Amino acid sequence: MTQTIAVLPGDGIGPEIIAEALKVLDVLKNFGLDIEIQEALIGGAAIDATGVPLPPDTLALVKQASAVLLGAVGGVKWEPLDISIRPEKGLLGLRSELELFANLRPASVFPELVNASTLKADVVSGLDILIVRELTGGIYFGKPRGIRTLDNGEREGFNTLVYRESEIERIAHVAFTSAQKRQKRLCSVDKANVLEATEFWREVVTRVGKNYPDVQLTHMYVDNAAMQLVRYPKQFDVIVTTNMFGDILSDLASMLTGSIGMLPSASLDANHKGMYEPIHGSAPDIAGQNIANPLATILSVAMLLKYSLQRADLADKVDNAVHQVLRDGIRTKDIQEAGLKTVSTSEMGDAVVAALQKQF
Numbered sequence: 001m002t003q004t005i006a007v008l009p010g011d012g013i014g015p016e017i018i019a020e021a022l023k024v025l026d027v028l029k030n031f032g033l034d035i036e037i038q039e040a041l042i043g044g045a046a047i048d049a050t051g052v053p054l055p056p057d058t059l060a061l062v063k064q065a066s067a068v069l070l071g072a073v074g075g076v077k078w079e080p081l082d083i084s085i086r087p088e089k090g091l092l093g094l095r096s097e098l099e100l101f102a103n104l105r106p107a108s109v110f111p112e113l114v115n116a117s118t119l120k121a122d123v124v125s126g127l128d129i130l131i132v133r134e135l136t137g138g139i140y141f142g143k144p145r146g147i148r149t150l151d152n153g154e155r156e157g158f159n160t161l162v163y164r165e166s167e168i169e170r171i172a173h174v175a176f177t178s179a180q181k182r183q184k185r186l187c188s189v190d191k192a193n194v195l196e197a198t199e200f201w202r203e204v205v206t207r208v209g210k211n212y213p214d215v216q217l218t219h220m221y222v223d224n225a226a227m228q229l230v231r232y233p234k235q236f237d238v239i240v241t242t243n244m245f246g247d248i249l250s251d252l253a254s255m256l257t258g259s260i261g262m263l264p265s266a267s268l269d270a271n272h273k274g275m276y277e278p279i280h281g282s283a284p285d286i287a288g289q290n291i292a293n294p295l296a297t298i299l300s301v302a303m304l305l306k307y308s309l310q311r312a313d314l315a316d317k318v319d320n321a322v323h324q325v326l327r328d329g330i331r332t333k334d335i336q337e338a339g340l341k342t343v344s345t346s347e348m349g350d351a352v353v354a355a356l357q358k359q360f
């Protein structure tokens with residue numbers, strides 16, 4: 001049966017990197033993968049065309065699709081808008097409407113990119129971390145929220161950090177089962193020394209851990225975790241953490257791998273329906289220049305193949321193709337190295353396509 005992949009390019013470099021990911025999907029289609037691509041609007045592009053960041057047509061499409069591939073949203077143009085209707089709200093709406101509570105952000109270092117990291121080669125060489133970020137709860141979605149005027153006339157902004165027990169349990173299960181398939185070490189990151197919501201997080205994760213005696217569970221405060229990720233990142237196997245801490249730590253972890261342009265992600269619901277996107281944003285500073293790194297998006301396609309289409313064989317081929325172009329010394333600007341060829345976004349996509357075709 002033909003499976004529908006909803007593709008949402010979005011804003012800034014979104015359309016540029018998605019174009020390269022579509023080239024990859026095209027190759028797979030030509031070699032027999034039975035998929036149909038349907039594009040739709042999200043973010044600023046959707047606001048410009050329809051007035052809202054997540055149009056009903058887009059929501060209807062993603063709900064019936066087998067998987068969603070997203071570029072990025074946001075940009076300076078839409079910053080003056082009220083926060084409730086900004087491009088980012090479209091993305092958050094997708095995550096919550098589809099109940100994509102489990103965000104997997106793998107940060108592994110390709111041997112060829114060891115020198116692209118700003119950290120010393122021996123600190124990052126061989127690094128392979130999985131950040132499991134809770135994605136539909138916490139301070140991102142907690143209520144009450146807003147900006148109000150107090151009785152004395154002073155204004156204040158407020159958000160609510162709240163986690164229900166069931167929300168912590170389900171992300172903990174994902175993290176423990178992920179760890180079981182890896183080195184069986186899980187570090188839960190919180191701020192339990194200050195925030196009750198994360199004191200509770202630690203309690204629930206610890207209890208869930210009793211079901212996984214084969215996984216070694218540790219806990220770490222988020223400030224220390226940020227420092228440890230830069231000091232000695234190889235101490236980590238799987239990290240599980242809240243929505244906001246996961247957002248911040250995954251950007252940090254991306255630089256261990258050489259560039260934020262390298263980090264893919266999968267956002268999954270309870271049935272492994274998923275949305276796949278690079279962890280970076282719309283990069284307004286380089287949009288329209290054909291210099292963005294499309295590899296995070298192409299690696300997100302590999303995750304889509306693995307998790308939503310159950311085609312680990314094809315995911316491996318895409319991963320191998322990315323490895324091959326890096327081995328061939330092909331680099332976009334963000335991972336450039338003296339003596340190696342710096343290529344454009346579209347040339348990088350073409351190189352991956354060529355390496356992929358050779359595997360059939």
Ligand code: NAD
Nearest residue numbers: 072073074075261279280281282283284285286292293334
């Ligand atoms: P960003 O991730 O867009 O960019 C941060 C820096 O990394 C920039 O210097 C950018 O040029 C660089 N960069 C990012 N992706 C790159 C790539 N593929 N290749 C090369 N360089 C790359 O973060 P920001 O500048 O803080 O945010 C810009 C906009 O993106 C904002 O509107 C923000 O809300 C939005 N955003 C969206 C998402 C998403 O759609 N998932 C994620 C993060 C930020």
Ligand code: IPM
Nearest residue numbers: 074088091092247279280281
């Ligand atoms: C990400 C982004 C989003 C987030 C924004 C754009 C809503 O930074 O996917 O990491 O904070 O989750």
Ligand code: MN
Nearest residue numbers: 247248251279
């Ligand atoms: Mn982010």
